[in-house]
Amino acid sequence: MGDVACTGGETELSQCPHRGFVSNKCSHNDDAGVVCEALSPVRLVNSADRCSGRVELFHNGEWGTVCDDEWDMDNADVLCRQLGCGRARATPHNAAFGEGTGPIWLDDVNCFGSEPSITDCRHNGFGNHNCGHHEDASVVCELRDQEVEVNQFICGQDKIQVGLNMLTVSFSGLDPLSGHLVDRDCIKSRVEDNIVWYEVEPREGICGNSMRTNSTHFTYTNSLFLYAHNTNSFSVPASLPFSCVYSLDLDTGLNADIRPLVPTGGIISSGGPPRGVMSLYRDQSYTSTYPSGSVSLPVGQPLYVGVTVEEKDVTFAAVLDHCYATYSSDPNDQKRQYLIQNKCSTDLQQVSVVESGTSLRARFTALLFVPHGEYRTFYLHCHLHLCSPGPCVPVCSRRAPRSVSEDVRIQPLTIGPITCE
Known part of the structure; x- marks a missing residue:
């Protein structure tokens, strides 16, 4: 078939207008494709997102509900996994998301938690129940990520x-x-x-x-x-x-497609001068650093950066003065994008100063984006100083940062290169 022109309401492809069977001016490099959304026999309704709501099953050509007798977290885990959501968070009873209509398909559902589908769990059989719709079961699952339609x-x-x-x-x-x-x-x-x-x-x-x-x-x-x-x-x-x-x-003409590919992060290695070390951590606990070598991080995800000052006198506190990204390893490079400036975050949505001025360590979290939209290798630099006696926490609300003594200057610290691809 060639030049197929459906309106969308046809029940078969052959019902659409076309040039006639085998009548075409195409070759196989013009073969058409399609991606369809799979129809699931289970759904959650009456909620603002697809991973919470009243449980409904499709059976014998009709949607129906599930009774909340014996409805527990093991059942919910199976259902959440079947829907491609995260872990189960709650199993509201008594039609928490409103009463359904139609048949009540399942009652006394009893899952072990490992079943691939809710209908693979033990139950009384389809349509066998002693419930009313005021007992319709519900579930709240975690969203794996914030989802955008x-x-x-x-x-x-x-x-x-x-x-x-x-x-x-x-x-x-x-x-x-x-x-x-x-x-x-x-x-x-x-x-x-x-x-x-x-x-x-x-x-x-x-x-x-x-x-x-x-x-x-x-x-x-x-x-x-x-x-x-x-x-x-x-x-x-x-x-x-x-x-x-x-x-x-x-x-x-144009061929177009949506491919769920996150532009990957880059190659990041860590290091620092003798008086202090700046490292990249795996998560917000700041307990495990990436090993020397390369690591890939997705654009839009957090960089967890920590600085440890090698100083025995614990009355000192490390204060982050300026942290910024440059395209060179030279901390004096004037083409820079500031993350922290004058001891405070330059953008509260993008950068969070987790710790500064309270101990010999300082930490901040920043979202990884491509500086100036250019996929080039860049470096992170931080200037900081030791304050004594601590604590010397800068005040970064709408007031100006509090003046703190600068007893000891620390050589600028650098990590990198970081390459976003």
């Missing part, structure tokens, strides 16, 4: 556009107007009919776009980052990676 996605010749339903995004706890691309300065958006559109030119290096090619196609990849509502504090954003695939044969 894409309303429309367009790979055009002049711009790539990502459209998000503002209401749906708001229900997920995110601010639909807070988005930016890998380059944080790229925030171009518009609102039309309750859809917020973010856009970027399909060019390498623009707004942090990366490009890869093969013998037939070239692909631009970026990510959209959204933040929680009404927050001026440090928070990890939800990320929405997207890619556009274009044919190298421009005469045939």
Whole structure:
């Protein structure tokens, strides 16, 4: 078939207008593909997100509910896993998400917790129950990540556009107007009919776009980052990676695809001068550092940076003065992007000073983004000093930082190189 032109309401592909069987002007390099969403026999309804709500099963062509008799966390773990959500957090009883309608399909469900599907657990048989809909079971699962529903996605010749339903995004706890691309300065958006559109030119290096090619196609990849509502504090954003695939044969038009690929982080090694050591840690506990060598971190995820000063006098406290990124290993490089300046975070959404001025160690967390949207190797530098007697915690609210004595200057510390790909 060639030139198939369905309206969407047909029940079979052959019902759509087309040139006739075997009548076409194509070759197999024009073969069509499709990606469909799988229909699940279980769903959660009456909630703001897909991982919580009233439990419903599809059986014999009809959706029905589950009775909450014997409904427990083992049952919920199976259901959450079946839905692709995180761990079960709660099992509300008594129709906590509203009473359902139709049949009550299952009662006295008893799972071990390892079953692949809720219907594989022990129960009384489909339709056998002694319940009413006021006993409909519910479950609350963790979201694996903050999830964003894409309303429309367009790979055009002049711009790539990502459209998000503002209401749906708001229900997920995110601010639909807070988005930016890998380059944080790229925030171009518009609102039309309750859809917020973010856009970027399909060019390498623009707004942090990366490009890869093969013998037939070239692909631009970026990510959209959204933040929680009404927050001026440090928070990890939800990320929405997207890619556009274009044919190298421009005469045939555009081929587009969404590929959930996060632009990977870079190669990071750690080190420091004799009086102090700055290291990159694996998580917010700041207990385990990455070994020497390389490590990959995804764009938009936190960098946990810690400084330890080799000083026996514990009355001193290490104070972070300035921390910044440069494209060279020279801490005196004037082309820099500040994370901490004058002892305080430059952007409370992006950088959190966890500890400064209380002990011989200092710590901060920063979101990893590509500086200036350029996928180039860069380094992190920190200037700090020892204050005595401690504590000497800077006050970083709307008031100016408190003046602290600067008894001992510490040689600038550097970690890197860091390469984002």
